[in-house]
Amino acid sequence: GGNKADGPQLEKVLLMTDWYPQPEHGGFYQALAKGYYEQEGLEVEIRSGANMRDIRSPVALGQVDFAIGTSDTTLIGIGRGLPLVGLFPYFQHDPQCVMFHPENNVETLNDLDGRTVMLQSSLSYTEYMTKTLGIKMNLIPLDFSLARFATDKDFIQQCFVTSEPIHLANQGVEAQVILLSESGFDPYRHIFTSQQTLQQRPEVAAAFKRASIKGWQEFVEGDPAPALTLINQLNPQQTPELMAKTLRAIKQYRLVKGNDAQGDQLGQYQATRLQAQYEQLNKLGLLDLPVSWDSSFQY
Amino acid sequence: MNATVSRIFPPAIVGVSLIAIWYLVIYLFDIPIFQLPAPHDIIEAGSQEQSTLISGALQTTLACLIGFFTSLLGGVLISVLLAYSSWAYKGFYPYILLLKMMPVIVLAPIIILWFGQGLASITVITFLICFFPIVANTTMGLCSTDKNLVDVFRVYNSSARDEMLKLRIPYAMPYFLTGLKVAAALTPIGALYGDTVAGMGSGSDAGLGFVVVVFSSQLKIPALYAAAFTACFIGFLFVSLVNILHWRLLHKWHDSYAQSN
Amino acid sequence: MNATVSRIFPPAIVGVSLIAIWYLVIYLFDIPIFQLPAPHDIIEAGSQEQSTLISGALQTTLACLIGFFTSLLGGVLISVLLAYSSWAYKGFYPYILLLKMMPVIVLAPIIILWFGQGLASITVITFLICFFPIVANTTMGLCSTDKNLVDVFRVYNSSARDEMLKLRIPYAMPYFLTGLKVAAALTPIGALYGDTVAGMGSGSDAGLGFVVVVFSSQLKIPALYAAAFTACFIGFLFVSLVNILHWRLLHKWHDSYAQSN
Amino acid sequence: MPNLTAATALSDSEEIRTADPAVSIQGLYKQYGNGPTVLNNINLEIAEDDFIGLIGPSGCGKSTLLKLLGGLESKTKGDIQFLTQQTSPRPKMGFVFQDANLMPWLTVIANVMLPLELNGASKQEAERKAIQLIEMVGLGHVKNHYPRQLSGGMRMRASIARALTIEPQLLLLDEPFGALDEMTRDDLNEELLKLKQLQAWVGVFVTHSVTEAVFLSSRVLVMSANPGEIYREIPIDLPFPRTSETRNLPEFQQKVVEVSQTLHELRNLA
Amino acid sequence: MPNLTAATALSDSEEIRTADPAVSIQGLYKQYGNGPTVLNNINLEIAEDDFIGLIGPSGCGKSTLLKLLGGLESKTKGDIQFLTQQTSPRPKMGFVFQDANLMPWLTVIANVMLPLELNGASKQEAERKAIQLIEMVGLGHVKNHYPRQLSGGMRMRASIARALTIEPQLLLLDEPFGALDEMTRDDLNEELLKLKQLQAWVGVFVTHSVTEAVFLSSRVLVMSANPGEIYREIPIDLPFPRTSETRNLPEFQQKVVEVSQTLHELRNLA
Ligand SMILES: Nc1ncnc2c1ncn2[C@@H]1O[C@H](COP(=O)(O)OP(=O)(O)OP(=O)(O)O)[C@@H](O)[C@H]1O
Ligand SMILES: Nc1ncnc2c1ncn2[C@@H]1O[C@H](COP(=O)(O)OP(=O)(O)OP(=O)(O)O)[C@@H](O)[C@H]1O
Ligand SMILES: [Mg+2]
Numbered sequence A: 001g002g003n004k005a006d007g008p009q010l011e012k013v014l015l016m017t018d019w020y021p022q023p024e025h026g027g028f029y030q031a032l033a034k035g036y037y038e039q040e041g042l043e044v045e046i047r048s049g050a051n052m053r054d055i056r057s058p059v060a061l062g063q064v065d066f067a068i069g070t071s072d073t074t075l076i077g078i079g080r081g082l083p084l085v086g087l088f089p090y091f092q093h094d095p096q097c098v099m100f101h102p103e104n105n106v107e108t109l110n111d112l113d114g115r116t117v118m119l120q121s122s123l124s125y126t127e128y129m130t131k132t133l134g135i136k137m138n139l140i141p142l143d144f145s146l147a148r149f150a151t152d153k154d155f156i157q158q159c160f161v162t163s164e165p166i167h168l169a170n171q172g173v174e175a176q177v178i179l180l181s182e183s184g185f186d187p188y189r190h191i192f193t194s195q196q197t198l199q200q201r202p203e204v205a206a207a208f209k210r211a212s213i214k215g216w217q218e219f220v221e222g223d224p225a226p227a228l229t230l231i232n233q234l235n236p237q238q239t240p241e242l243m244a245k246t247l248r249a250i251k252q253y254r255l256v257k258g259n260d261a262q263g264d265q266l267g268q269y270q271a272t273r274l275q276a277q278y279e280q281l282n283k284l285g286l287l288d289l290p291v292s293w294d295s296s297f298q299y
Numbered sequence B, C: 001m002n003a004t005v006s007r008i009f010p011p012a013i014v015g016v017s018l019i020a021i022w023y024l025v026i027y028l029f030d031i032p033i034f035q036l037p038a039p040h041d042i043i044e045a046g047s048q049e050q051s052t053l054i055s056g057a058l059q060t061t062l063a064c065l066i067g068f069f070t071s072l073l074g075g076v077l078i079s080v081l082l083a084y085s086s087w088a089y090k091g092f093y094p095y096i097l098l099l100k101m102m103p104v105i106v107l108a109p110i111i112i113l114w115f116g117q118g119l120a121s122i123t124v125i126t127f128l129i130c131f132f133p134i135v136a137n138t139t140m141g142l143c144s145t146d147k148n149l150v151d152v153f154r155v156y157n158s159s160a161r162d163e164m165l166k167l168r169i170p171y172a173m174p175y176f177l178t179g180l181k182v183a184a185a186l187t188p189i190g191a192l193y194g195d196t197v198a199g200m201g202s203g204s205d206a207g208l209g210f211v212v213v214v215f216s217s218q219l220k221i222p223a224l225y226a227a228a229f230t231a232c233f234i235g236f237l238f239v240s241l242v243n244i245l246h247w248r249l250l251h252k253w254h255d256s257y258a259q260s261n
Numbered sequence D, E: 001m002p003n004l005t006a007a008t009a010l011s012d013s014e015e016i017r018t019a020d021p022a023v024s025i026q027g028l029y030k031q032y033g034n035g036p037t038v039l040n041n042i043n044l045e046i047a048e049d050d051f052i053g054l055i056g057p058s059g060c061g062k063s064t065l066l067k068l069l070g071g072l073e074s075k076t077k078g079d080i081q082f083l084t085q086q087t088s089p090r091p092k093m094g095f096v097f098q099d100a101n102l103m104p105w106l107t108v109i110a111n112v113m114l115p116l117e118l119n120g121a122s123k124q125e126a127e128r129k130a131i132q133l134i135e136m137v138g139l140g141h142v143k144n145h146y147p148r149q150l151s152g153g154m155r156m157r158a159s160i161a162r163a164l165t166i167e168p169q170l171l172l173l174d175e176p177f178g179a180l181d182e183m184t185r186d187d188l189n190e191e192l193l194k195l196k197q198l199q200a201w202v203g204v205f206v207t208h209s210v211t212e213a214v215f216l217s218s219r220v221l222v223m224s225a226n227p228g229e230i231y232r233e234i235p236i237d238l239p240f241p242r243t244s245e246t247r248n249l250p251e252f253q254q255k256v257v258e259v260s261q262t263l264h265e266l267r268n269l270a
């Protein structure tokens, strides 16, 4: 591809996130704030998708160009006939985890056996843990509220390692976490798009990927201030102190760059991991139609 | 026979037209199945997920039943109290309104704190959603009593209790039944919403609300619609119940049936 | 003066008692702030988050206004249609019920498909939540017209239009206004729910629904309550509007005001 | 006098008829639901200048007959024909119901204006005519009151004014003056006859007052009950215009006695 | 006869009074809201065996006076005292309203039983008494009908039966027989007097029929309008029991003429 900026005429692009503006989307805001998208000839709008019940459909319909998701849900969507394709991962590992109170005696995910756990029902982890690992839990649907966790010492709920424990700590509640990816099911958090977008506008997809990765690189290793300022403008609830803590967690868990020793690399999928995920999902019966994992991702 | 035909015919015609439009929209705008599945997709998915739907429906029906009848009872009791005393009315009505307007996301933690996760909390949420239409309508009905008829009771030295039981309540019936109809239509929504906020998510305890969320998040869209229609079916049962009650209580004397005489 | 006192006094007494109970419960059962914050915590949090709350409230008020007035208009139009023709009633009422009973989770994707994410979809959801009480009540009112008064219109060769405008609609007013009151109380719930299903989540476009979710997910519980009360305040505005309308339209002739004469 | 059946009573009176019939009722039956027969084979021709008084025991079907004439109830059998020159199938009608049936949300004047407005009259014209009739029935001072602020008799008078504003071709009155004191009643009786001259309607009215029946009617129909039938027709051949002096005429008293006697006779039969 | 004010009329009639007063009305005024004065300085003593007929033009305040007696409207000024031996502040009352005011959701018999049930009678007893009175007013054949299935006169009769079931101490009747034919009316007049003997209530009734007023009353009060005042009291000293023969007595006719003349006199004043 080329860096041909077609004059002042910018290509409009819509990115839909999975929540309200927050540092977990920092790389995209960094790219936006620093003009990396513009340099690639793109005019990017970042829209909060917190309330979209499912972001896959609008992407498949072409209403949204790019969206945030996980590699497993994209595969499942493809299995349901949605013409999706994974573009690039921005978190090498999913920050989803379960959190619990220290006095709750949970050491490993196996200790969840027989417990009541508040989990998002869409999580493939849930299926994996119950069906593959044989951990029996009483599920209750996630409502994204922390009120019950804060008051009930026995309560166990799903969270983002970068978010809820920090909010809780701010209010003086201590929470311990176990990453769900420790279960052995380890999807990427990535950007996906539709087959159509990829085929008809491959250079836009490539440009978006380049600019975004540049943004992420800078967000975790350079000066994240432009992104954080923009996020704070859009969502004043994200105060500088809060965002600093989130950013620290992102770095601490090496979410963006992953573990070099295992071959992780910013913005790159690994074929072996994708294939493993495919096989795990297939075994769980979550893929309706035949899916080729190979052609489902740009790697 | 003829009466039955005239009851069945119009909704059937409209139903068939709606389904035709549905297909037309799908084919004309080329709407993919995950956006709006066609009726036959929904039926197919429904029969595939039959067992999940049935166990969910049973659980939800239970919540609906308890929620509906407690809101009926509670709504009527509160209305009677409000109509008894204008002091109670002025004092409590604003707070009942407040309760009605409180987002469930705020109330849910308190409800669960008191009633625990599960059926009890779901029925409380169903109750909260259903009872206000009953209260508003019944209160209005109880306060609208024909003054001339009140005079009759006053003259005969009626106790406040008799005035309520034998005058105001029968007079308020048409209002009450209208409120009940609104509540009946809200019942499945209440139970489904309760499911997602306070329900159990696994096994035979999972209500339709949970099923809906799961189908939706797993992108099983035709099955999602099947679940939604199952919920509607439960709602129809309740509305029909109210309609039967309506007919039984009013057809002999009320003008809403006078035309059919 | 005295009338004002008797209007203010009872709710004030009840309010003060409720707040007292509130504090009592908190201190007696040692309820943590996350479960149920004390009133002063809520006020404090409210004043801290003032700007977020105000901008959210403005956005939500806008959605409420549009949703409420369209549901008023739409509800009345549909009711009139249903009352005009028993064919329309039989044909369409079941499907209106169906629409009412459809979980929003199912409808939301379709609504967003047609109206896009944002204000339009939020008002459509508010509309869907508010319009059924209006339709049910108004239809019942329009069908309850005193047969003797209908006879008067028939004798004078009234057109169907005049019968509707000059007889059935005025007669149905008490019913209609009751439905409107229920709808008004549902308005903020509708808008908040719409926010979380179809709203924009950032900047000045964010309604109170967004604020509620964010506060809840950040464990800012007192602020969450402040947001909820702000939503209730909007609801009270609408209910007051309806109450004023109620008084203006009915106090001269309807028995619900006869007592005060 | 022989006990005439409705049919022979009709043919009997046929000879006295002068004007053309305006309404013709043939073999009319009425039953509510599957209850007993309320009206049994009613045959009646009403002429252009007729003002017919219906009198009979409570529950014999007088109101039902009026409602059938007004098209407010469906007949079980038989035929009602309006033979006016008008093209419309139904003549312009005024109806005073047994109860006042005022719209509670309208003031007296708005209630009286209603029929005119329903028939497309302009607001000014409706108001002018309404005020005239409201004055006639003596409600000028309460014309802006709501029905619930009126006494029973005042409500009935408002209802009478309402029926007369549209200058009907057929006027049906169901005990219009029953709730009024004798003075007011006599006054309105006379006013009504003056209006009949002016507006030239065909009228049918129900009354329980024999003197009123005789004073107003061109013919008095005595009805018997269970089932409702026309027991006898008594033509009142007192000259028009009738005024308060008419009441003092011996012929008037004679007719009053005749109607009263018929009612007694009817009662003794039962 | 001199034009007596209410007060002198009262002192005038005092001499005729025999029994103890059961009700005493002193200086009674009534105004609805801030409308005109409807009742103006009403003074009246009602004795244990009185049956008082109120007669006067439409809108003069007769119903209002009855409602005040029944405790259904608040008085603006003045005093109403019940001097019965009963401990309860109000005597047991029966009230026939100007409109029938039946409960539309109750059958005739249930409507008639209502006052008894409200006063704690057993269902059987209520039913027994109700049927008796329903038969008396001639509604036996429709006792299970709903009000909307009745004729106007039938509804009023049901309402009369309802007022009588509880064997009241004070009976208030507002044009009870206005919607009835003369035969039924006369019959019921006589039945009512028989019942008065039996049940021994104090009664006040409103009527527009002079003969009815004279036949039923121990005293006739002629009211004048704007504001409502007692224009004259006419004692009817015809002996009880009165029967259909009473109507043929010359004294009866004489009283009828006296009342009529008073009404005419009143009218000419206005
Ligand atoms: N609720 C009310 N509000 C205002 N004014 C009223 C009310 N009820 C009655 N009035 C007025 O009081 C006056 C007397 O009314 P009332 O009903 O006592 O008359 P009445 O003598 O019974 O007449 P009628 O013979 O027509 O029944 C009338 O002028 C009437 O307009
Ligand atoms: N809607 C109805 N349904 C059933 N029966 C009815 C209905 N209306 C009237 N009837 C019956 O029809 C008969 C005649 O009623 P109608 O009202 O015509 O009598 P009427 O002659 O006007 O009596 P009144 O002088 O008492 O007004 C009565 O026996 C009554 O019970
Ligand atoms: Mg009648």
Ligand SMILES: [Mg+2]
Binding pocket: D151, D152, D153, E062, E063, E064, E098, E174
């Ligand atoms: Mg009166």
